[in-house]
Amino acid sequence: MSDLISPTKLTKKDFETDQDVRWCPGCGDYSILANVQRVMPEFGIARENIVWVSGIGCSSRFPYYMNTYGFHTIHGRAPAVALGIKVANPELSVWLATGDGDGLSIGGNHLMHCLRRNLDVKILMFNNRIYGLTKGQYSPTSELGKVTKSTPAGSVDQPVDPASFALGVNASFVARSIDTEAQHLSDVLRRAAAHVGTAFTEIYQNCNVFNDGAFDAFTDKAVRAERQVRVEHGKPLLFGANNDKGLRLNPRTLALEVVTVGDGGVALSEVLVHDETNPAFGQLLARMPFPEFPVAIGVLHASQRPTYDGTLRAQQKAAREKLGQGDLAKLLRGGSTWTI
Amino acid sequence: MSDLISPTKLTKKDFETDQDVRWCPGCGDYSILANVQRVMPEFGIARENIVWVSGIGCSSRFPYYMNTYGFHTIHGRAPAVALGIKVANPELSVWLATGDGDGLSIGGNHLMHCLRRNLDVKILMFNNRIYGLTKGQYSPTSELGKVTKSTPAGSVDQPVDPASFALGVNASFVARSIDTEAQHLSDVLRRAAAHVGTAFTEIYQNCNVFNDGAFDAFTDKAVRAERQVRVEHGKPLLFGANNDKGLRLNPRTLALEVVTVGDGGVALSEVLVHDETNPAFGQLLARMPFPEFPVAIGVLHASQRPTYDGTLRAQQKAAREKLGQGDLAKLLRGGSTWTI
Amino acid sequence: MNEAPSSTSPHDFPREVIRGAVVRFAGDSGDGMQVTGDQFTAAAALARNDLATFPDFPAEIRAPTGTTYGVSGFQVHFSSQDVFTPGDAPDVLVAMNPAALKTNLRDLKKGGVLILNSGTFNATNLKKAGYDVNPLEDNSLEGYTVLSIDITKQTVAAVKDTGLSNKEAHRCKNFWTLGLMFWIYSRPLEPTLQWIESKFGKRSDLVAANIAALKAGHAFGETAEVFQHRYEVPPAPVEKGEYRNIGGNTATALGLVAAAQLAGLPLVLGAYPITPASDVLHELSKYKQFGVTTVQAEDEIAAVCLALGASYAGNLGVTSTSGPGMALKMEGIGLALSVELPLVIVDIQRGGPSTGLPTKTEQADLLQAVYGRNSEGPVCVIAASTPGNCFTMAIEAVRLALKYMTPVILLTDGYLANGAEPWKIPNVADLPKIDVKFRTDPAGFHPFLRDPATLARNWAIPGTPELMHRVGGLEKDYDSGHISYAPDNHERMVKARAAKIAGIASDIPPLTMEVGDDSGKLLVLGWGSTYGAIREAVQRCRDRGLSVSHAHLRYLNPFPQNLGEVLKRFERVLVPELNLGQLVKMLRSAYLVPAESLAKVQGQPFKITELEEKIRQVLES
Amino acid sequence: MNEAPSSTSPHDFPREVIRGAVVRFAGDSGDGMQVTGDQFTAAAALARNDLATFPDFPAEIRAPTGTTYGVSGFQVHFSSQDVFTPGDAPDVLVAMNPAALKTNLRDLKKGGVLILNSGTFNATNLKKAGYDVNPLEDNSLEGYTVLSIDITKQTVAAVKDTGLSNKEAHRCKNFWTLGLMFWIYSRPLEPTLQWIESKFGKRSDLVAANIAALKAGHAFGETAEVFQHRYEVPPAPVEKGEYRNIGGNTATALGLVAAAQLAGLPLVLGAYPITPASDVLHELSKYKQFGVTTVQAEDEIAAVCLALGASYAGNLGVTSTSGPGMALKMEGIGLALSVELPLVIVDIQRGGPSTGLPTKTEQADLLQAVYGRNSEGPVCVIAASTPGNCFTMAIEAVRLALKYMTPVILLTDGYLANGAEPWKIPNVADLPKIDVKFRTDPAGFHPFLRDPATLARNWAIPGTPELMHRVGGLEKDYDSGHISYAPDNHERMVKARAAKIAGIASDIPPLTMEVGDDSGKLLVLGWGSTYGAIREAVQRCRDRGLSVSHAHLRYLNPFPQNLGEVLKRFERVLVPELNLGQLVKMLRSAYLVPAESLAKVQGQPFKITELEEKIRQVLES
Ligand SMILES: Cc1ncc(C[n+]2csc(CCOP(=O)(O)OP(=O)(O)O)c2C)c(N)n1
Ligand SMILES: Cc1ncc(C[n+]2csc(CCOP(=O)(O)OP(=O)(O)O)c2C)c(N)n1
Ligand code: SF4
Ligand code: SF4
Numbered sequence A, B: 001m002s003d004l005i006s007p008t009k010l011t012k013k014d015f016e017t018d019q020d021v022r023w024c025p026g027c028g029d030y031s032i033l034a035n036v037q038r039v040m041p042e043f044g045i046a047r048e049n050i051v052w053v054s055g056i057g058c059s060s061r062f063p064y065y066m067n068t069y070g071f072h073t074i075h076g077r078a079p080a081v082a083l084g085i086k087v088a089n090p091e092l093s094v095w096l097a098t099g100d101g102d103g104l105s106i107g108g109n110h111l112m113h114c115l116r117r118n119l120d121v122k123i124l125m126f127n128n129r130i131y132g133l134t135k136g137q138y139s140p141t142s143e144l145g146k147v148t149k150s151t152p153a154g155s156v157d158q159p160v161d162p163a164s165f166a167l168g169v170n171a172s173f174v175a176r177s178i179d180t181e182a183q184h185l186s187d188v189l190r191r192a193a194a195h196v197g198t199a200f201t202e203i204y205q206n207c208n209v210f211n212d213g214a215f216d217a218f219t220d221k222a223v224r225a226e227r228q229v230r231v232e233h234g235k236p237l238l239f240g241a242n243n244d245k246g247l248r249l250n251p252r253t254l255a256l257e258v259v260t261v262g263d264g265g266v267a268l269s270e271v272l273v274h275d276e277t278n279p280a281f282g283q284l285l286a287r288m289p290f291p292e293f294p295v296a297i298g299v300l301h302a303s304q305r306p307t308y309d310g311t312l313r314a315q316q317k318a319a320r321e322k323l324g325q326g327d328l329a330k331l332l333r334g335g336s337t338w339t340i
Numbered sequence C, D: 001m002n003e004a005p006s007s008t009s010p011h012d013f014p015r016e017v018i019r020g021a022v023v024r025f026a027g028d029s030g031d032g033m034q035v036t037g038d039q040f041t042a043a044a045a046l047a048r049n050d051l052a053t054f055p056d057f058p059a060e061i062r063a064p065t066g067t068t069y070g071v072s073g074f075q076v077h078f079s080s081q082d083v084f085t086p087g088d089a090p091d092v093l094v095a096m097n098p099a100a101l102k103t104n105l106r107d108l109k110k111g112g113v114l115i116l117n118s119g120t121f122n123a124t125n126l127k128k129a130g131y132d133v134n135p136l137e138d139n140s141l142e143g144y145t146v147l148s149i150d151i152t153k154q155t156v157a158a159v160k161d162t163g164l165s166n167k168e169a170h171r172c173k174n175f176w177t178l179g180l181m182f183w184i185y186s187r188p189l190e191p192t193l194q195w196i197e198s199k200f201g202k203r204s205d206l207v208a209a210n211i212a213a214l215k216a217g218h219a220f221g222e223t224a225e226v227f228q229h230r231y232e233v234p235p236a237p238v239e240k241g242e243y244r245n246i247g248g249n250t251a252t253a254l255g256l257v258a259a260a261q262l263a264g265l266p267l268v269l270g271a272y273p274i275t276p277a278s279d280v281l282h283e284l285s286k287y288k289q290f291g292v293t294t295v296q297a298e299d300e301i302a303a304v305c306l307a308l309g310a311s312y313a314g315n316l317g318v319t320s321t322s323g324p325g326m327a328l329k330m331e332g333i334g335l336a337l338s339v340e341l342p343l344v345i346v347d348i349q350r351g352g353p354s355t356g357l358p359t360k361t362e363q364a365d366l367l368q369a370v371y372g373r374n375s376e377g378p379v380c381v382i383a384a385s386t387p388g389n390c391f392t393m394a395i396e397a398v399r400l401a402l403k404y405m406t407p408v409i410l411l412t413d414g415y416l417a418n419g420a421e422p423w424k425i426p427n428v429a430d431l432p433k434i435d436v437k438f439r440t441d442p443a444g445f446h447p448f449l450r451d452p453a454t455l456a457r458n459w460a461i462p463g464t465p466e467l468m469h470r471v472g473g474l475e476k477d478y479d480s481g482h483i484s485y486a487p488d489n490h491e492r493m494v495k496a497r498a499a500k501i502a503g504i505a506s507d508i509p510p511l512t513m514e515v516g517d518d519s520g521k522l523l524v525l526g527w528g529s530t531y532g533a534i535r536e537a538v539q540r541c542r543d544r545g546l547s548v549s550h551a552h553l554r555y556l557n558p559f560p561q562n563l564g565e566v567l568k569r570f571e572r573v574l575v576p577e578l579n580l581g582q583l584v585k586m587l588r589s590a591y592l593v594p595a596e597s598l599a600k601v602q603g604q605p606f607k608i609t610e611l612e613e614k615i616r617q618v619l620e621s
């Protein structure tokens, strides 16, 4: 990525555009935007080599506010458009902003194929568990029984967990963070940026107009220590205000349990040590039922495998090496010809 | 389902239609069809209460050959059409035939949402790791580097595993079987039929024209004992011609390993005992890399949770109980009116 | 059912009886303009005025306060005469802040009344609205009757005893304004007082405050010496009957429910949210007790496919959407017409192309509806002309879909969806009967057996003994229903499908004049939501002695049988459309008439005056 | 590059010089009819005959042997004169089994030659083909010249020394047959001998066997006393140059590669397999060394979106599909025209509606291409007329897309895709130049700045310093490119997009006559793959003195500027189409001319005689 590097050091300001930001006052999207604008200069990539791609939704307005190249496409199709961009110019740093509706409802298939192909793009899914832009219908991440405009008697769809979905289709990087946890989010963004391959980051985002407080049960300052486990590679899976709770696995039943660690509890050595390279950890962590278990945030899984664009480039190089630059006149003549 | 029951005992013949079966001679689809026609009478459902729905592909021709109701829809959309059928008439026994392209390429999103909603339908995915009907392009389950008409230099897409995908989106029943393993397939079909909720069954199916022998490496008589582990709920995960190999999990690293059991090997008690109700087993089994590990076939996961159609029906009942049969005249008058 | 109360408060202020007025409320998204407009409309309705409304709100959910793009508007036209549109230019503009003034002033009638909340004209708001100079202080408002009132201050004072926080107190401004407007137009306060109680019942402080504000605004009119007179708009001479106010999406939803009941079928709606169609989903999702099931699908493709699946299983399958969603449904509609199952598709058109102008109106999906499928894929296309007509046309869509075993596309648009009008509540017994017969007889059955009169195939649904069969999107043999690739059979089937749709022409009403003679110099031919504006414009031109008539198409594929003949009886034909001339294309092609297009593609409905002017131009040229 | 060899084998058999012939090979899917046809065609081409071919194979991948729906056919028309179609009715039918006879006999010319493999006329095969009586034994073949030969037996005997299994030996039947046909038409064996060696090179037994079979068939002609004479078809008087045989999909693919090279852009094809379009994907996937990237997408929506993404990033984005896939792409095409990026969409039409007749041809996506998007979504639509013309029109599609920053839809069809014709290989230097300029200058830049002449916006691609900007599907301000919901601006943009496409009319060739005078009684106006049949039919009618001309549209939106004028110069206009009259609709609407439709919707191309008859009818009525 050497030639992508920005010659001058950029600041947050450099990533702001002259457009009025048109989210509702108080929306979690603002924090995410500010965070991204703050962290992005660190990556040292010139703005002209960055492209933000999005679908449709409140979250998908994101590109308008980033002073990079931006493409606000159609509902659900951002991963497909990004595929074309990345294939056409693999040098670009391509970022996607999507919502739980855009990315998992109408766009679930493109997201799935992007993840399994391991296209080298960074995806931020703003999960507010609601359709914001269309004014408050339930989304694929809304909880069962959710009462919304389209489900006055409560929804009958059981939700999908974005991280679990991503791991099921072999995503190489899966992380979770929270709109308002500035430090944590910055760290996760840095990890995502550094990952080579599809980096999928789910960000719990508060829609204060249509689903206010959706994540309070585990993001509220008062409870978050007890209700979140912040996972880190190589570190034991501990949580609680006093770091005195841990996650242990029964090796025969493969049942996960919350244990008290230390005084009166189990030994630290019994607590699982997070291995982000083993997807089994990601799966277990992603699916933990709440509130029986804490919500896992951080990098649930990260591993290296070839990227779609990388393999493609290698093939192209090999073809040129083997066949040389194509000769059009020869191509047109094809197999057998005759002259009159 | 009492009123679905067929009054007379049906036979395989009753499920055959007068249409010429138009698959290539030798195609694995024939074995699956015969198996289904043989097993279906056991379920005791009258033929008029069964609907086969499919998309487009060789596999999707299936409905034409079943003497039940049948709807050959459009490419990838069978789960959506089935959703409408099941919502309109939840009494029907609805079965889907799909292919790896139909179900996972163009139709991946509908399949995903069907699975997470847990609609009470039975899905058979004929996975031949190729596009048969369009004459041999690679599919989302084709191995990386696959050389096909559309990928003369080998494909650059990493495949998705159907079972792992299904488990990632919280499928309540996930099984695998093989076209030519008549007994095994029959057993799995019986289990699928009995499951209440979306029963997803992947069937490895040989396309002898465009991808002949795709599964020989583990289905061939000579090797299958060593290369398949047939999972059964409550039974240890053993395989090998002498049942002397087992799967063990390292409880700290969560790494799976193949161990020799008994003489000179580990104790049987160290081998994992399959728990089909715990999705963690399904995940581990579904993702095992081949040939380092055997291919798991059988019911990888089965658990009960509310169905989409069931919850919907309950809501409808509740609404009628609470509000009575709707009164159209009253409805049209709505809120405030005035008379002139 | 309420009897419409007549004005009750006795007073000695001069009351001028006027024919009617057009009022627009405009303010910040958070200023409650939609509620204000609704209440003001309800009062006009209860006074038996004829009326039409049009809300116009921003695309943003909640734009930052004070910005021009965060302005929300509501226009209502009420009259003692028939009302056909929400009015071109407001007679009265209520502007709750500088941004509202900035974006709405250009529409106000010359000499119109401007009611301003001067309390918001501070430096910050002026800047946000893009004013360099305070318009209250330069001469820019000359030519209007300006009533500049510090509504904020008045409201805060009025509610100060209710213990509300400052922020909440500010929120009552709209009821203060409403009170004032009620005074001006001689409306009783009671219905709104009741509404406030039922709405805020749980919070007695809010009830008290809003009531206090409403009354204070009303009292302000009575006591402040700024008003010359108040107005009275007598009842309109409308047909006897029971009325309600109805918006287009509600009418569409109710029409669908009614039609399903008339047909005796459960209704399954498959829909994916999209502006401005989502309300049809929202509305229908309340009617489980009517056998209505709504499924919020994962996307529009799933929505149309599940609706089709429901029809296959013997329910009434319906799907609703708007432009971009419509494009996605075309493959599914193609399957529906190929398997010949009933299906109703409601397209509530919005501004395009692509994502376009989601909250604005347009009539530009006509050609997509008629032609937007691969190969020869004829379906029936109809369109509603007014909010209330959405009810009628929704029933008609269902009737035709069931009778002809075909997809029917019902076109409405954002203007109809969001607009509202008084609607005479139909008698259920008077609604059309819809007969549905499922096939049950195995004798001679095959799935594509056709009714010789309608060419509709028979409908045999799963669960019917002995009729097991398979259908699909491959071509079918005319005589057995089995897959067939035979050349002659294909042509026969293509023609049969086309003939079936063409045959619907004999089952729909002939085109008649809405206004004017059956022949003459100029026919103004419209379709869809332009109805009101065209009707009014043509009437006005006729009043000035011009030879012009108005006819309105509610059936677009097929056309009414007499359309060609009607067109020939006029020297010229003018077709106003909110697109670049799509119906014109179809008319010219079908009848080789030099129909002329009046195209407007601004996301806004026609103004009556625009049409009048064009009519005059055409007749003079 | 080969010099075309002239016939070499000396003999004293009478040779009749004929103008040309139409030969059809028909047999089981496994009988190798496509290979036989290809080789026979190659021989005709090397003999410098003009020719056209049309394969017709079953929808099933490999239908059970002996069934009628498993029959695979290949028709070739070769001549010393210009050839425009594969011919209406074969002069010679080779039927390798009863099913092939059953399904093809009806097409054979009265008195035509029927070559039958009597070795397959056994009870099983007769039954599978639906014959109650062996047609060789009743009188049903009277009226044809029947040559009944046990080709199976002859072949097995010929290859018995090569050690092939019985099954493999049987497979050589087609080369035996080819040998016989070569003898009859005086063709040299050498090229096919070479082909066999290169094809089966790795298996010397197969090489030996197929050569033995070929030679045995040839010798059979020479020695068996069944043939009165053999034929010779002299070279056609075609333009000098280097020729190859080319099919429509190959030509399309090569045209796209050539255009990308001419423009100096890498090409990205996004495609999802679908019959009959898949071969464009297959073909392009071989050209990595030309900077061509092909992506097999997860569906058609992804395919069009990724092509658009590639264009956004400065490559040439292309997507190829057929009818149902086309329907799915419409929302993406709408985005492309809204963001005004170049994009080429190739629609290789097939029989519909819905899944329809996947392996059959049709021209019924025209209206979908022109109108099938939500709202006002104009794009350029062009069509190829012959397999070779696909090359030219593919280049044209790219040229227009790049020059006007717009999606261009190129329509071809199953008939063009699978058919083939000799094609004069163009000189690369003679191909049109395609200039592409990316915007790099920041001065005064905004993304929707337009070239005043073409109205194309400037193309600033990611990676360009200081030109960072955002685009999307919401409406844009004409003067800044920012999101705008302003009414007047919307209309301005809608009209600008329409004017841009309309303006292409000045950049395309005027319509000229293919055959006949510039005015007269009847103009037969075609578009797309009907070219050859119309041209030939019109020529024949003119030869009989009728006043008829042929013009052919390659540009369908916009039409050539002079089209209206051309239409007026004829008393009547007849428009033959493989649909229910779609172009007719457009012509009537655009020019108010009473153009008449000749519609055929059978999944089959027009026969010349059908057209001749209709022309005569029209001129007589
Ligand atoms: C094809 C299409 N269908 C539907 C819509 C309407 N639509 C716009 S955004 C949206 C959902 C937004 O939800 P999400 O992705 O969660 O974003 P959020 O607004 O919550 O950030 C929908 C249904 C559309 N624009 N296009
Ligand atoms: C919209 C659409 N796109 C593409 C096709 C072409 N098509 C038909 S079947 C198929 C893939 C079949 O693969 P799979 O589902 O694996 O079925 P198989 O034939 O292998 O059983 C494709 C691409 C189509 N019919 N419709
Ligand atoms: S609707 Fe919700 S998600 Fe959208 S901008 Fe407002 S608060 Fe944010
Ligand atoms: S192509 Fe393959 S999958 Fe299709 S019928 Fe033939 S063998 Fe079976």
Ligand SMILES: [Mg+2]
Binding pocket: A057, A099, A100, A101, A126, A127, A128, A129, A130, A131, A132, A139
């Ligand atoms: Mg959301």
Ligand SMILES: [Mg+2]
Binding pocket: B057, B099, B100, B101, B126, B127, B128, B129, B130, B131, B132, B139
């Ligand atoms: Mg397959």
